[in-house]
Amino acid sequence: MKLLLASLLSLSVSAALAAEAPKFDPKRLSEETRVLSSDEFEGRGPATAGETKTIEYVVAQMQAAGLQPGGDLKDGQRLWTQAVPLTRSQIAGTPSLSVSVGGKAQALTQGNEIAVRAALDGSKSVAIADAPLVFAGYGVKAPERDWDDFKGLDLKGKIAVVLINDPDFESGKGDFGGKAMTYYGRWTYKYEEAARQGALGLLIVHETDPASYGWATVKNSNTNTMFDVVRDRPGATHPRMEGWIQRDFAVDLFKRAGLDFEALKRQAQTRAFKPVELKGATLSANYAVQTEVITSQNIVGRIEGSQRPDETVIYSAHWDHLGVGAPDAKGDTIYNGAVDNATGTAALIEMGRAFAQGPKPQRSVVFLAVTAEEKGLLGSEYYSSKPLYPLGKTVAVINTDALDPEGPARDFSTAGSAKQDLLDELIALAKRWDMSYVTDPKPEAGHFFRSDHFPFAKRGVPAVSFGSGDDRIDGGRAAGEAAQRAYTADRYHQPADQWEASWSFTGMARDLELLYSLGNGLANSKRWPNWSQDSEFRAARDASAAERK
Structure with missing residues (x-):
């Protein structure tokens, strides 16, 4: 009963704080998004001149907003940044790629039939001659589900070909969450498992629906510079060759075999x-890889708590995008990343203000703008x-990524729908703005594993990634869903993701009132939200319980 009363009291305090939420200026949000996504910032690629400009701009805005530096310690003083050492790899020149079936060779063009990533296993070059191809289903080994797509296959010297998403995607039912993607469906997992299986390489067959994005996104995201955290044994996580192939090419390749x-x-x-x-089918590849360790930066602003400064609420967003890459049909080579994620970075600045x-x-409240989200969080x-x-x-993490820069909606969503106190509180607070919660409309897209809250969640920290709603006050759900489809098809990870003067930013401004109230309520309480009892993240959170006493 005491716990229930304490919970009700905390929520009533949150409700009072919600009524006092500040107003956010749409013009500020628009201007910050415009600047961050301008050509001058060159697509905000990590370890480029665009990163330097981005850090200078965001730090200046945070400083002007009244935040204090919260990053690395140097000579007893906090910096505005946290150094993030990364391995950077890129293919030198044009890779030589081909498949052969029954002795008949077919040359492949990077970005067309195939999209090969620069090696992240530490190799300085990739030289593969006639490696056998093996179809390995969805590339999943899940003992707890009694599932093994490899079944003892020796993949040494071979290239595995696998499907994207989970085995449940087509039917919507089964051992992998039905339509909702598990981590086994993510391309990151599939590469990791291929390395564990000893494969020379892994090719993922792209299909738009189960991937949740088109081939243009695959090409633009995988044929440019690759990054990874610095690892002691990179080959334990990455096979020598990682890449994707087009579905139509895969169908024809299988048919010829x-x-x-x-x-x-x-x-x-x-x-x-x-x-x-794939009997008689082999793959050959030859290309040099330029690899070096570089240092990128997370940007960290902070407000120190007045009573319990060692307890922290984090707001996060990623500042990076894809930088400069292959030209689109109009010849544009700058991947501006206006929605993804200049909007979230602008939101972070204004939340700090x-x-x-x-x-x-x-x-304490930390405002964390992280690097290299686009390279794998x-x-x-x-x-x-x-x-x-x-x-x-750390009390909670509230992440913003690719917010809708147009008008307000009657609803909102989150990446995934993992059960937790933090989400319950967000849903309850939203009612004060007459906003309803809609569970992740595309759980099969695996957004829960694609946003910056996930690394915190898997370590037990309660975390949500907020998503703008589709049921627009102006135009209803039809307008919102049409806009989302158009963005995914025509702008997402493409040079066309540019700032538009017509964007009102009134929806973002309203949504930030809600997110401010959520974080402010936590920052002025003694609550420690947790995951549900049956959550896979609960044990990690409970393991650190002694720190919170």
């Missing part, structure tokens, strides 16, 4: 599936593995 792609895909959705060699201008919170992975402020005393 005497196999039916669709029939094998149906088999791969069953526990009884066994890997199938709101806290700095308001009453000082009891707990690397900045947030680094921070959560080497936190500046202990994760055991």
